[in-house]
Amino acid sequence: xxxxxxxxxxxxxxxxxxxxxxxxxxxxxxxxxxxxxxxxxxxxxxxxxxxxxxxxxxxxxxxxxxxxxxxxxxxxxxxxxxxxxxxxxxxxxxxxxxxxxxxxxxxxxxxxxxxxxxxxxxxxxxxxxxxxxxxxxxxxxxxxxxxxxxxxxxxxxxxxxxxxxxxxxxxxxxxxxxxxxxxxxxxxxxxxxxxxxxxxxxxxxxxxxxxxxxxxxxxxxxxxxxxxxxxxxxxxxxxxxxxxxxxxxxxxxxxxxxxxxxxxxxxxxxxxxxxxxxxxxxxxxxxxxxxxxxxxxxxxxxxxxxxxxxxxxxxxxxxxxxxxxxxxxxxxxxxxxxxxxxxxxxxxxxxxxxxxxxxxxxxxxxxxxxxxxxxxxxxxxxxxxxxxxxxxxxxxxxxxxxxxxxxxxxxxxxxxxxxxxxxx
Ligand code: ZN
Numbered sequence: 001x002x003x004x005x006x007x008x009x010x011x012x013x014x015x016x017x018x019x020x021x022x023x024x025x026x027x028x029x030x031x032x033x034x035x036x037x038x039x040x041x042x043x044x045x046x047x048x049x050x051x052x053x054x055x056x057x058x059x060x061x062x063x064x065x066x067x068x069x070x071x072x073x074x075x076x077x078x079x080x081x082x083x084x085x086x087x088x089x090x091x092x093x094x095x096x097x098x099x100x101x102x103x104x105x106x107x108x109x110x111x112x113x114x115x116x117x118x119x120x121x122x123x124x125x126x127x128x129x130x131x132x133x134x135x136x137x138x139x140x141x142x143x144x145x146x147x148x149x150x151x152x153x154x155x156x157x158x159x160x161x162x163x164x165x166x167x168x169x170x171x172x173x174x175x176x177x178x179x180x181x182x183x184x185x186x187x188x189x190x191x192x193x194x195x196x197x198x199x200x201x202x203x204x205x206x207x208x209x210x211x212x213x214x215x216x217x218x219x220x221x222x223x224x225x226x227x228x229x230x231x232x233x234x235x236x237x238x239x240x241x242x243x244x245x246x247x248x249x250x251x252x253x254x255x256x257x258x259x260x261x262x263x264x265x266x267x268x269x270x271x272x273x274x275x276x277x278x279x280x281x282x283x284x285x286x287x288x289x290x291x292x293x294x295x296x297x298x299x300x301x302x303x304x305x306x307x308x309x310x311x312x313x314x315x316x317x318x319x320x321x322x323x324x325x326x327x328x329x330x331x332x333x334x335x336x337x338x339x340x341x342x343x344x345x346x347x348x349x350x351x352x353x354x355x356x357x358x359x360x361x362x363x364x365x366x367x368x369x370x371x372x373x374x375x376x377x378x379x380x381x382x383x384x385x386x387x388x389x390x391x392x393x394x395x396x397x398x399x400x401x402x403x404x405x406x407x408x409x410x411x412x413x414x415x416x417x418x419x420x421x422x423x424x
Contacts, residue, residue, distance in 0.1 A: 185226025312390030
């Protein structure tokens with residue numbers, strides 16, 4: 001017990017100090033332009049925070065936001081010069097930005113606690129807090145919400161998700177929608193969006209038809225090890241925390257969104273353990289990704305829509321990211337994506353980029369082993385990677401923006417769900 005109290009105190013101290021993020025002292029962010037291949041090549045050896053489609057950039061080329069440490073900065077800038085890749089500095093000190101975000105979140109959480117609510121839409125929450133909230137919903141709405149203890153993460157954290165149904169998943173003509181969040185640890189704004197979707201279906205019940213006629217599977221925190229690591233150790237952590245592959249002593253973790261069994265092993269950039277987009281030693285090597293696989297497979301034949309929540313860049317991306325060609329239903333896949341995107345754009349902040357909808361490889365670059373491609377390949381007709389807004393903050397969206405993002409994204413989800421019903 002004493003040990004628990006001490007570790008809780010340590011956690012609280014880490015939260016106040018924003019974790020051990022000193023390693024980003026003096027790291028600068030640069031925006032660099034290049035061809036799709038040039039940017040994809042960078043992804044293997046640099047931390048790419050986001051990529052901006054060429055259609056949206058002044059340079060008319062694909063642009064990547066990259067993090068450069070003081071030690072590596074000169075050699076990378078020389079490399080960009082040698083390749084004729086134009087670049088500009090965007091931010092001077094990443095550690096400072098992380099400290100700001102941490103301080104704001106501490107303030108937001110204590111304000112929420114004072115108001116007596118168990119969760120608010122103005123703060124980020126820990127894995128334990130999110131799990132407790134899911135259990136609370138399961139107890140309050142036993143006829144609607146089933147909390148699944150889906151299995152343990154690599155480090156032993158319980159991954160929970162919810163199955164939402166007015167008919168206990170027994171009516172086999174009802175379509176199923178599956179949504180996951182936080183496969184990438186540092187994309188903190190994604191769990192609140194998943195929790196808000198649950199809230200709209202279960203607590204506030206804004207559109208009864210969406211639960212009367214659809215069953216839902218929602219996984220709000222798919223990668224708890226990485227997520228907790230991003231809170232306490234390294235705000236920019238993206239991968240899982242597994243150590244089951246060769247080279248994992250120096251480079252632990254796998255990119256969960258390269259670990260699915262579709263065209264797995266076909267991109268050399270993803271085969272390197274230290275790469276940010278490392279695919280893992282085998283497809284579905286990660287327990288966290290097997291949880292998603294099994295949750296999807298459970299009602300596969302009637303699952304119509306799958307959305308993986310990511311951050312950031314305001315994009316709905318569809319298959320095939322592995323080679324840039326279109327699935328057989330490419331036209332309606334695009335149509336449904338546009339409808340969801342427009343519903344979000346209608347509510348978006350003026351300063352937000354309008355959503356781009358398109359084939360993942362054509363909008364950005366090739367990628368293998370993604371959940372979007374795998375879910376399409378196993379037969380779900382509508383599958384997307386949804387990149388939420390980052391505004392000028394990227395992953396480090398201050399908590400005061402979460403309410404805006406969850407609200408507008410719900411409008412997109414509601415539109416997508418209604419589209420599914422209307423086309424059955
Ligand atoms: Zn992501």
